[in-house]
Structure formats: structure tokens, C-alpha cells
Amino acid sequence: MAKRAFITGISGQDGSYLTEILLNKGYEVGGLVRRNATAEMGNIDDFKGEIKVYYGDLQSPESIALAFLDFKPSEIYNLASFSSPLGSFSDKLGSIMITGVGALHVFERAKEVVPEAKVYQASTSEMFGAPNQVPQDETTPLNPKNPYAVAKEYAHRMAIIAREDKKNPQFISCGILFNHESPRRGLNFVTRKITAAVACIKNNRKDNVPLNEIGEPIVQNGKLKLGDLGAKRDWGYAPDYVEAMWLMLQQDIADDFVIATGETHTVGEFAEEAFKVVGLNWKDFVVTDSHFVPPVQTGPLQGNPAKAKKVLGWEAKTIFKDLVKIMVHSDLAKFS
């Protein structure tokens, strides 16, 4: 009988790549989708006919329970979240209700309805905040610096409590994933904003330029506005990272795993590399704007994925320069 995987946040970047790899592995896949006025399916539009869609919301425990009752998953991947660290400052309550309490609803409903199911929780390197240890691993103390990361820490700690429950332990593994990007990344994230802007500039696109997170065209008067060019991140490629999520649920013991490349680059280096792909000098196009600098800074974030390599046999396959190229080429076609 085919294994059955249920994904919350299935229409997001990771949900869509995870769906593809699970369908290829022969799984039946179901997922929770928020109903919207236009019935848009985000990144899963191309394969929505191959999966079972349940309309619901992480803030509605009833919708989660009904989906589990009907689909009866053996694996649950909780990827749904209000996932913008910068955006979380303008909706602190929404962050804790969706990203924090919403995850607890998933754990609790899973325990009641499908107690044998293995659960994956999407934790994040943002929980390390401003770490005093570089690189970070599973033992690094958490020190979150934005409402998103605080909400993720709450979910992470509730997952560990459920796992360590002596009377009725629940299988919940947490992937502490460092930033991972792709052509499916939202335009409110810095990497995708850069590659979309490079494409609009190179293609001399003047109409229907995509909007940034404050509702302005990402390119105005030929310039791209960015925040802190010196912010350092450990950037990997999303399809590599969803494979690690699956591997975590194939283990006999639930645990935490850092998933990262182990290499860092600054936002400025990402922009330099992206403009280089189309033969342009980033310094001619990038300006800084304090709107895009978070009120409290995070980093430097650099992961040590040694445990994932040893236990899961996982390591990042796609190097930084290739990641940037993949994203720029995709956006050149998209914003032609």
C-alpha cells in the first residue's frame, strides 16, 4: 500500500518541492490549503490534480482534525507558517497564532487522530538569532531576534516536549533549516527580490514590474532597494533541503537536525553574483533603504550540518553560484 503524506503549507516553496519528490517516491499526498477568493493554488497549480487538497487553516484545529480523519496520513510535514522574519514585526500576534500555536494544533490533532503518524516540524536557523557561536549546530543556544523566530522557538520546544513525554511519546522530528531559496521563493525574500530585479533590469521591463514587501515596484528608476548588504546568510537550494525532511521521517528515532551548506555569503555578494550572471555590475543598480533593515538584527547565521551527514547521509548538492544562476535564469524567462 502506498505511504500517505500530509503537508501543511503545501502551496509554498518547500511544500511544492516536497510534493514532487513524494509523488516520485510513490506516495499519496494530501495537503492543507488556505481558501482564497481566486482559488489560486500557488506553487502546486501544475500538479493539483495529483494530490488531495483540504481547505483549512492552521488557526482552525477543526480543519486540521477533519483533514487527518479523512486522509489518515502516516507522515505529516508541518510547513505552514507566516514565514517572513521582517514581515513578522508588523504582525506579531499573527506570527505566534499561526507559526507557534498553529504548529501545536497540528501536533495535538495528529496525536488524537493519527497517533502512529510521524511528524516533521519546520524549525529554522532564525531561532539562533544573534548567536555567540559560529557555526551553529543542534546544541547552540536559541536566542531569537524577531517575532517569527520566537513563534518558531515555541513550536520547536513544544515538539521536543511531545517527543520526550515519558507516558505517551510522539514522533516529531525538527529540521533546523538554514535559508534555502529557489525560483519558487516569495518575492518578499531578499534573494528572489534580487533575481527578479536583475531580470526586469536586463529585460528592460517597464510594465507589471513585481512589487516588493512594502508594495512598491522592486525596480524604480532603474534601481533596486535593499536593506543590510552586509547581512550574512547560509543559502542552499530548496529541492536539496526537502529531501532532508523526508529522510528525517524515515529514521526510527525522532530528533533535531541542522540542515545547511556550512558556507556563508553576504546579501551584497548575492547581488553581485546575480548581476554578474547577466553581465552587469551590481554597484550600478543597488541602493540601500532603511525600510528593508529589520529593527533587530539577526546573524551571522552559518550552519554545521555534520549530524545530518552522519545520521541521515544528507549533504547539500547545489553550490551558491549555481543556486544564483538557477534563480536568475528562471526570472529572466518569467519577467521577459
Ligand code: NAP
Ligand atoms: P512559504 O513559501 O512562505 O510557504 C508557507 C506556506 O504556509 C504557504 O503555503 C502558506 O499559504 C501557508 N500558510 C501561511 N499561513 C497559513 C495558515 N494560517 N494556515 C494554513 N497555511 C498557511 O515558506 P517555505 O519557504 O516553503 O518554508 C516552509 C516552512 O519552512 C515554513 O514554516 C518556514 O517558516 C520554514 N523555513 C523556511 C526556510 C527557508 O529558507 N525557506 C528556512 C527555515 C524554515 P498561502 O500561500 O495561503 O500564504
